[in-house]
Amino acid sequence: MLQIKNYISKISGPLLDRIDIHIEVPALEYKDLSSDAGGEPSALIRARVEQAQKGQWHRFDQAGNYFNAGMNTHQLKKHCRLDEASKKIMGLAIDKLGLSARAHDRILKVSRTIADLAGEESIQANHVAEAIQYRTLDRNESV
Numbered sequence: 001m002l003q004i005k006n007y008i009s010k011i012s013g014p015l016l017d018r019i020d021i022h023i024e025v026p027a028l029e030y031k032d033l034s035s036d037a038g039g040e041p042s043a044l045i046r047a048r049v050e051q052a053q054k055g056q057w058h059r060f061d062q063a064g065n066y067f068n069a070g071m072n073t074h075q076l077k078k079h080c081r082l083d084e085a086s087k088k089i090m091g092l093a094i095d096k097l098g099l100s101a102r103a104h105d106r107i108l109k110v111s112r113t114i115a116d117l118a119g120e121e122s123i124q125a126n127h128v129a130e131a132i133q134y135r136t137l138d139r140n141e142s143v
Contacts, residue, residue: 017102020069020110021134052116068112073105080108085125093132107131 016022056067059079065071071079082090090107093099099107108123110131115123 013100014102016137017100017106019137020106022137023134024136048117048119051119052113055116068109068116071109071112076105076108080112080123082108082123082128083125086111086123086128089125089128089132093135097132097135099135103135107135110134 053067060066060070060075063075065075068079090104093107094104107128108131111123111127114127114130115121118127120127
């Protein structure tokens with residue numbers, strides 16, 4: 001674990017800011033790997049992703065990009081409006097985790113994608129909270 005922390009500490013903050021999602025994935029135990037319990041079928045996941053992509057293509061029709069990741073500042077303000085509960089969660093994350101403006105924008109883009117995958121027209125507080133969870137390398141040890 002110490003080796004991982006040392007390696008990650010060598011990655012600069014500005015570089016991490018440019019990565020939309022960074023999460024730690026724990027190793028699975030053998031019982032989990034050998035279990036017969038199935039997850040969500042790939043066909044259902046694929047259909048949900050394709051539906052979200054179609055929505056993004058429609059959203060950005062004639063705008064020069066086709067996906068949420070390519071949103072500029074104007075598009076972020078237009079398509080990533082937050083309700084009061086979402087703003088509160090985002091504010092807490094920015095203050096407590098010391099996130100940058102670039103990380104803020106990445107969280108908005110990921111939140112928009114999570115909402116799209118859920119078939120939601122607007123971003124909800126749970127989408128913002130989930131997107132923040134995907135920024136594990138932004139967290140300092142004091143939080």
